[in-house]
Amino acid sequence: MTRYTSATPDDRREMLDAIGVSSVDELFEQIPEALRLGRPLALPDGMGEAEVYERLAALAQRNADAEEEVCFVGAGMYDHYVPAIVDAITSRSEFLTPYTPYQPEISQGGLQVMFEFQTAMSELTALPVSSAGLYEGPSSVASAGYLAMGATKRHKFVVSRGVHPHSRETLRTYSIGYGAEVVEVGLEGGLTDAAALAGAVDGETAAVFLQSPNFLGAVEDVEALGAAAKEHGALLIVACDPMTLGILKPPGECGADIALGEGQPLGNRLDFGGPSFGFFCATEAQIRRMPGRIAGETEDVDGRRGFVLALQTREQHIRREKATNNICTAQALNALGAMVHLAWLGREGFRELGELLVRRTAYARERLAAVGGVELLHEASVAREFAVRLDAPVGRVLDRLAERGIAAGYPLGREYPELEDGLLVAITERRTKAQIDELAEALAAAVAAEREGVAA
Amino acid sequence: MALTETPMQAEKAQTIYEKSKPGRRAAALPAAEVPEKPLAELIPENLLRAEPPRLPEIAEPEIVRHYNRLSRRNFDLDSGFYPLGSCTMKHNPRLNERVAALPGHARLHPAQDPRRAQGALELMWLLQESLSEICGLPHVSLQPSAGSHGELAGLLLTRAYHADRGEERTKVLAPDTSHGTNPASVTMAGYEVVKVSTDGVGGVEMSDLRAKLAENEGEVACLMLTNPNTLGVFDENIAEIASLIHEAGGTLYYDGANLNAVMGHSRPGDMGFDIVHVNLHKSFSQPHGGGGPGAGPIAVSDRIEPFLPRPQVVRREGSNGHGPSFDLDFERPKSIGRLRGFQGNFGVFVRSYAYILSLGGDGLAEASETAVLNANYLKARMAEGRAGERLPIAFERHCMHEFVLSGKPMKRDLGLATLDLAKRLLDFGFHPPTVYFPLLVDEALMVEPTETETKESLDAFAEAIEKILAEAETDPELARNAPYTTPVRRLDEVKATRQPVVRQQFG
Numbered sequence: 001m002t003r004y005t006s007a008t009p010d011d012r013r014e015m016l017d018a019i020g021v022s023s024v025d026e027l028f029e030q031i032p033e034a035l036r037l038g039r040p041l042a043l044p045d046g047m048g049e050a051e052v053y054e055r056l057a058a059l060a061q062r063n064a065d066a067e068e069e070v071c072f073v074g075a076g077m078y079d080h081y082v083p084a085i086v087d088a089i090t091s092r093s094e095f096l097t098p099y100t101p102y103q104p105e106i107s108q109g110g111l112q113v114m115f116e117f118q119t120a121m122s123e124l125t126a127l128p129v130s131s132a133g134l135y136e137g138p139s140s141v142a143s144a145g146y147l148a149m150g151a152t153k154r155h156k157f158v159v160s161r162g163v164h165p166h167s168r169e170t171l172r173t174y175s176i177g178y179g180a181e182v183v184e185v186g187l188e189g190g191l192t193d194a195a196a197l198a199g200a201v202d203g204e205t206a207a208v209f210l211q212s213p214n215f216l217g218a219v220e221d222v223e224a225l226g227a228a229a230k231e232h233g234a235l236l237i238v239a240c241d242p243m244t245l246g247i248l249k250p251p252g253e254c255g256a257d258i259a260l261g262e263g264q265p266l267g268n269r270l271d272f273g274g275p276s277f278g279f280f281c282a283t284e285a286q287i288r289r290m291p292g293r294i295a296g297e298t299e300d301v302d303g304r305r306g307f308v309l310a311l312q313t314r315e316q317h318i319r320r321e322k323a324t325n326n327i328c329t330a331q332a333l334n335a336l337g338a339m340v341h342l343a344w345l346g347r348e349g350f351r352e353l354g355e356l357l358v359r360r361t362a363y364a365r366e367r368l369a370a371v372g373g374v375e376l377l378h379e380a381s382v383a384r385e386f387a388v389r390l391d392a393p394v395g396r397v398l399d400r401l402a403e404r405g406i407a408a409g410y411p412l413g414r415e416y417p418e419l420e421d422g423l424l425v426a427i428t429e430r431r432t433k434a435q436i437d438e439l440a441e442a443l444a445a446a447v448a449a450e451r452e453g454v455a456a
Numbered sequence: 457m458a459l460t461e462t463p464m465q466a467e468k469a470q471t472i473y474e475k476s477k478p479g480r481r482a483a484a485l486p487a488a489e490v491p492e493k494p495l496a497e498l499i500p501e502n503l504l505r506a507e508p509p510r511l512p513e514i515a516e517p518e519i520v521r522h523y524n525r526l527s528r529r530n531f532d533l534d535s536g537f538y539p540l541g542s543c544t545m546k547h548n549p550r551l552n553e554r555v556a557a558l559p560g561h562a563r564l565h566p567a568q569d570p571r572r573a574q575g576a577l578e579l580m581w582l583l584q585e586s587l588s589e590i591c592g593l594p595h596v597s598l599q600p601s602a603g604s605h606g607e608l609a610g611l612l613l614t615r616a617y618h619a620d621r622g623e624e625r626t627k628v629l630a631p632d633t634s635h636g637t638n639p640a641s642v643t644m645a646g647y648e649v650v651k652v653s654t655d656g657v658g659g660v661e662m663s664d665l666r667a668k669l670a671e672n673e674g675e676v677a678c679l680m681l682t683n684p685n686t687l688g689v690f691d692e693n694i695a696e697i698a699s700l701i702h703e704a705g706g707t708l709y710y711d712g713a714n715l716n717a718v719m720g721h722s723r724p725g726d727m728g729f730d731i732v733h734v735n736l737h738k739s740f741s742q743p744h745g746g747g748g749p750g751a752g753p754i755a756v757s758d759r760i761e762p763f764l765p766r767p768q769v770v771r772r773e774g775s776n777g778h779g780p781s782f783d784l785d786f787e788r789p790k791s792i793g794r795l796r797g798f799q800g801n802f803g804v805f806v807r808s809y810a811y812i813l814s815l816g817g818d819g820l821a822e823a824s825e826t827a828v829l830n831a832n833y834l835k836a837r838m839a840e841g842r843a844g845e846r847l848p849i850a851f852e853r854h855c856m857h858e859f860v861l862s863g864k865p866m867k868r869d870l871g872l873a874t875l876d877l878a879k880r881l882l883d884f885g886f887h888p889p890t891v892y893f894p895l896l897v898d899e900a901l902m903v904e905p906t907e908t909e910t911k912e913s914l915d916a917f918a919e920a921i922e923k924i925l926a927e928a929e930t931d932p933e934l935a936r937n938a939p940y941t942t943p944v945r946r947l948d949e950v951k952a953t954r955q956p957v958v959r960q961q962f963g
Contacts, residue, residue, distance in 0.1 A: 002819040004547045004741075005826045006910040015833040015911060019854075024825050027832055027854050030690045031722045041720045042589050046816030049551050056810055060560025062575030064568060067559035075567050076797060083483070085520055091553065093534035094527035099543050100747035102890075104949070105942040106531035106882055108469070110746040113526060116472050119960040123509035129958055133748075135601035138797040146644060166797040173765070173793035177612050177645040219503050247495060249505050262797065271556075272576050273566030273798030274601070275749030287956065293747060296952035301937075305469045306944040310952040316604070316640035317893075321649045326640035329602040329737060333745030336523075343472055343512050343519050349483035351508040355495060356488055362498050363490035381499045402572065410567050433489035 002046060066270065068405065070435050074385045074426025075215070075410040076137060076164050077264045077273065078243070081430050086267045086340045090333055100293070100329065104308045105300075110332060111307035114295035117339045124245040125259035126252025127281040131292035133335035134327060137262025140278030141167040141209065141239060142174035143291045143325055144258050147282075148207035148235045149180060150289055150324065156181045156204045160192040160225075162214025163239055164262075165415035171209070180206065190218040190378025190387070192225055201228040211239040212248070216412075217361075217385035217424065218378055222254035230255060242266050242279065242338075244383045246354035251281075258282045267341030268334050277331035277338065288314060291325030293332075353429060357384040360436065361427040367440040368425065373447035377412075377422050385426040387412060387419075392450035394423055400446035406439055464529065464943045472522050473960045476512040482519055510962055529943040530746070531887055537913045539834075541858045541890035541902025542635065542686060544716045544738035546823075549814065552741060552807035561806050566798035570783050576802065577782035580769040583809045584753075590715075590820065591732045591755035592723025597764045598753040599800045603713060604637040606733025606752030607680070609765060611645035612792045613731060613756065614678045614707045616763040620790060623705070625677035629668055631660055633686045633894040635711060647677060654896055657851045658687030658860075660697055669704045676704050682711040683727065684718070684856035686894045686902070688831065698728025707731060707760070712752075715739045716906070717828060717857035720821025730757045736801075740808035751804040762790040767799070826907035827857040830914060834905050835859045837918035842925035846870065847877075850897040857906075861889075863899030870928045872935050874899040877924060879946065880938035884920040 007015070012024070021027060028036065047055070071079040089095065094109060101107030101114075118130035134140045141164075145157055157175065159168055161184050172182050185197045192210060201208055208229035212220035222238055229236040237258045238251040243265040251259035264276035282290060288311065296310025316323040345353060365386045369376050377387035390397055394411045401408040412422030427436075495504060514522075532538075538545040556562065564576055584596035600606040611628065618625050628647040630638045631654055639649045650668055653661040660681070669676060679701045684690045691697070701708045710724040710732040716739040724732045736742045737750030744750070756764065767784035774780050784799070815823060835855055838847060846866035849859060863874035878888035878901075890902040905914055928935050939945060 002815055002822055004549060004815075005823065005907045007826050007829065007907075011911045012829065015829055018836045019829075019832045020836070021832075021854075024829050027828050027856075028721055028825075030692065030854060030856070031718070032692055032695065035695065035722050035727055037592075037721055037723060037726070041817030041820060043586055043812065043817035043820070046819040047813055049814070052551060052810055052813045053555060055813060056555040056579075056806065057558060057560075059575035059579050060555075060558040062578070063560040063564045064572035065559050065561075066563040066565060071565055073565045073567050077566055079563070079565065085482075085516060087557075088520070089523045089527070092524070092527045094530040094532045095746055096553075096743045097533035097548055098530055098746045099538070099540055099545060099744045099887075102540075103531075103878070103882065103888060104947050105879070105939050105944055106887070107529075107746070108943045109526035109528065109530035112469065112471065112529070113523075113746075115959070118958055119471075119473060120509070120511060122959045123511065126509075135605060136796055139601065139605070139795065164797070166794055169794040170796055173612065173795055174608075174644075176792070177608070177615060179646050219499055221503060223502075245505070246508055247505055248499070249503050250509075253505075269562045269803075270565050271562055272564040272568070272573065272802035274796075274801035275751075275803050277749075287958075294956075294958050297957040298948045298952040300944040300947050302465075302945055304465065304944050306947045308947050308949045308952045310949075310956045310958060312949075313953065316636040318636070319640070320636050321639035321643045323636070323640035323643070326604040326608060326637050326644050327602075328604045328637050329735075329744070329750040330748040331745075332747035333743075334749055336746070339472075340519065340523060343514060343522075344482045344516065345511065346481045346483060346513050347476075347508055347511045348513070349481055349485060350511050352485055353483075356485060358495060358498055359488050359490050359492060362493065381503065383499070398569070402569070407565065407568070429486055432486070436490075 069407045070405060071407045072409050072425050072439060073407050075424055076262050077270055078426055078428050079270060079430055080265050080428045082267055082269055083341060083344045085344060086337045089340050090337050095333060095336055101309060108306060111295045113336050113339055115297060115307050117335045118295065120339060120342050121279045121281050124242055125281040126250035127259055128284050129282050129287045129290060131280040131290050132295055133331045134278035134280050134292050135330055136274055136276050136278045138164060138167040138170035140260040140280050142170045144237045144260055145171050145174060145180060145207060146178055146325065147286065147289050149178060151235060152206045154204050154206035155179060157207050157209060158183050158185060158200045158205050159209040161186050162192050162216065163209050163211040164215050167239060190216050190380040192220055194225055197225055198228040201232050201234060203232055205232055205234040207235040207237050209237045213241060213244060213383045213385065216378060216387045217382040218380035219248060219383055222251060226255045244354060246351040247358060248383060263338050267337035275331055275334055277334035289324050290314060292327050292330055356429055357427055361386060364425065364427055364436045367436060368443060371440055371444040373451055374443060385424060387422050387424050389421045390423055390447055392447045394421060396450055397446045401442050404442050406442055408439060408443060462941055471960055472512045472514065475518060475522060476514055478513055480513045480515050482516040536885050537909060537917055538887040539889050539903045539905045540887060541904040542713050544904060544906055546741055546906040547908035548741055548743040549811060552810045555810050556803045556806040574782055577769050579809055580805055581771050581782055583805050584769060586812045587734055587753055587755055590719055592725025593732060593755035593757055595761040595764060596753055596755045597768060598805060599765045599795050600752040600754060601796055601801055602750040603733055603735045603752045604641055605795060606754045607637055607641035608644055609754050609795055610709045610731040610733060611641055611647060611678065613760050613763045616792050617760055618677060625675050627672050627675045628677055629679040633658060633896055634680060635713060638680045638711060657853060658685045658689045659691040659693060662693055665700060669700060676706045678707045678709050680709040680711060682714045684714050687851055687860050688855035688858040689851060690856055694727045713738060717824055719824040720817060721824055730760055736804050736808040741811040742804045742807050749801055749804060751801040763792050765795050766791040766793060823907045830905040830907060830909055831855050831857050831859055834903060834914045841922050843921050846925050858902060858904035860897050861901040862897050863901060867899050871932050872928050874901055876935040880924045880935040881920060882939040883941045886917055886920060
């Protein structure tokens with residue numbers, strides 16, 4: 001008997017008698033003998049709870065996390081402070097352990113959370129319709145591509161190289177399946193090359209994909225860039241960082257048909273990349289093509305206000321091969337975390353946090369640009385992340401900083417071969433002025449040491 | 457039934473926005489500490505937001521009360537029996553939550569240099585190895601975010617595999633009983649679905665399979681199956697099915713939704729499957745979270761391996777007295793590419809690996825055994841008394857981890873639809889089984905008790921069904937108007953779709 005089962009030998013006897021068989025093996029006889037494993041799994045035997053804890057704690061010890069390093073790494077996921085009430089609420093059994101709310105009468109809590117979350121994301125993006133959440137950022141971008149093909153009956157995507165490299169790659173992966181062509185447009189001075197973009201969009205284009213702030217941290221003029229999409233009847237799809245939407249003009253006011261992105265900065269921990277959630281908002285015109293669950297308000301037979309899964313005729317369990325997306329289990333609990341975080345920040349706090357990020361980022365950018373052997377990679381406006389060039393091998397500089405307990409940023413050469421000397425630095429409210437000063441000082445020392453050929 | 461409002465029903469449902477009042481707040485943010493320049497000096501005015509989003513204004517105590525109150529309007533696995541077929545609602549061990557929350561896991565940045573994330577990569581590698589052994593297939597990618605994402609991955613792998621051989625195939629076979637995600641994934645992957653019919657015990661109809669293969673010769677890319685199938689029956693013909701598909705040049709895909717029936721007893725790889733997805737939120741105890749997060753790793757055969765998503769977690773042997781190390785391998789020229797950002801739902805991997813360590817190989821086999829025992833016992837109980845008469849089993853034979861009943865006689869004799877029975881069960885404190893699935897059974901009820909339920913719970917469920925059927929003989933209206941005791945009663949779902957209100961309306 002494992003710790004998570006209850007059947008005693010007596011229970012088993014009684015149950016087997018009721019079934020009318022003499023052993024459990026008889027129940028497995030429907031599996032042809034040749035296909036029965038006939039040996040124990042080659043896995044260790046079960047362990048006690050304390051032993052499992054120690055084993056996993058020992059693995060966790062071998063990771064340099066943001067508790068022990070000062071983390072300036074962003075690139076899509078950020079070391080924000082997740083307020084304690086987020087953990088308290090998301091760990092409640094009533095939110096943690098139910099399935100998708102297929103029985104609305106006993107799922108009003110989860111459904112109302114979805115409704116509140118949809119409202120919050122609609123407000124952030126200034127678009128009227130929001131899904132209750134998708135898997136995460138990059139696959140949401142790919143799902144938007146699928147929607148755009150359905151909406152326009154066209155098969156070409158024009159994508160800025162400022163869109164997160166993981167999003168572009170995921171879009172390409174999906175596109176091979178659903179048969180779309182992906183054309184990339186380069187960056188100039190950190191921003192999407194507007195002329196190249198206008199030149200790439202034509203009457204075959206289903207969608208134009210932008211990201212703002214883009215992967216290099218630069219705030220794009222979405223409205224101006226999006227004109228090319230409008231002119232040719234393509235959808236304008238904008239990926240954004242939700243934490244910047246308290247201060248940056250929202251995609252819905254810039255002509256976006258779809259605004260989406262990685263939701264992790266809102267109420268979700270880093271978790272080495274997941275689980276988090278993707279948000280996905282759109283214009284009214286796309287409501288019946290949206291991917292994912294959507295909660296809607298309605299009434300019960302006595303006229304009480306209630307919530308249900310709305311527009312289910314888009315979904316796989318009803319429409320099967322004609323569904324607008326295949327998504328089923330997604331990220332409800334992560335969306336709850338985001339909602340609680342947003343409620344905690346509130347209307348004023350959310351904006352203040354955005355301002356704090358912009359100001360500290362400006363300060364950090366100025367400090368780092370003043371370091372010898374460090375220059376700005378671009379001069380465009382930034383919100384919470386910026387890129388610099390190092391006159392020293394980036395990997396070696398990062399190693400030196402790691403020895404001082406600083407994760408200094410994301411090496412751009414990993415995804416942009418042309419930016420081998422680039423470093424992307426992210427700021428959250430957890431990064432104090434003192435830490436930024438320490439980064440500048442440590443970076444100066446590391447770059448100088450590399451340039452002078454001092455052994456690490 | 458007296459229609460007195462319960463206290464919870466009497467509570468007016470208010471959203472957090474309706475509780476908002478200007479000037480209230482919860483968050484205390486750190487001071488800027490740096491020069492507070494006007495924003496417009498840092499970012500051009502035309503790119504700035506004029507009005508902040510209308511987020512609620514509310515202090516912390518009331519946020520906590522609001523969501524606690526909402527939580528009480530949910531039924532959950534920790535409150536009671538949740539026999540939702542094909543969803544494997546097994547206990548969610550709290551140890552798993554504790555280890556997932558360790559800072560070394562929870563605050564590890566996904567772009568951390570692999571040399572400084574060795575524990576995380578080793579954990580992923582160990583989970584890959586464990587799933588490989590459980591599935592009987594040599595290679596695993598943990599990247600897909602859920603079952604449906606795994607399906608899409610499997611179909612894109614199939615496409616890449618055929619393309620690599622210079623073939624282009626256009627059709628994917630799936631039984632008419634398959635999960636809805638299967639055909640939806642097929643369309644997303646650019647294939648056309650061809651339905652295969654089901655035989656008398658819910659298995660693949662062999663003559664139809666042969667016919668469909670012949671009709672679509674050279675065009676069939678894949679057959680998607682789950683085994684045991686959606687009727688809870690193990691398809692005995694699986695070896696023959698596998699050889700037919702392989703002879704036709706297709707791949708065989710295993711929807712792992714029903715893996716909980718066979719862990720340590722039979723392996724999809726040994727059955728002839730090329731690609732398997734595993735729902736970590738079903739068989740491996742990741743909490744369902746009210747609709748996620750989950751994870752849908754895939755296990756594949758040698759011939760599919762070159763095409764797996766990148767990056768792959770790999771183990772490199774040590775040299776000069778150093779132990780092995782772990783890395784992310786991006787150099788995979790035939791890879792289909794990424795399916796998502798970073799490395800996957802790592803927090804889910806931690807929980808599932810903790811679960812595998814807790815149970816061990818022996819415990820996993822025992823879990824499946826007990827799941828099958830519980831299902832067959834409940835099936836036997838449901839064959840007794842009124843249930844036996846009104847809710848007959850769809851296919852009369854031993855089941856695996858779940859079984860399907862038909863409410864057709866109940867509807868005919870008592871005028872009670874399966875939906876009515878499901879809603880009445882809510883008043884008895886049970887989550888209903890999956891209803892109206894699979895489609896080929898009239899008025900279907902799909903029951904999956906899982907191994908973590910007690911005999912007492914199974915008995916209580918059987919007794920509740922008996923009671924509902926008994927009361928319906930004298931008063932069928934009782935169930936037709938149920939539920940009565942839930943926070944709200946039956947909801948108008950048609951209205952919510954015809955005139956969708958999907959966000960707060962601000963005055």
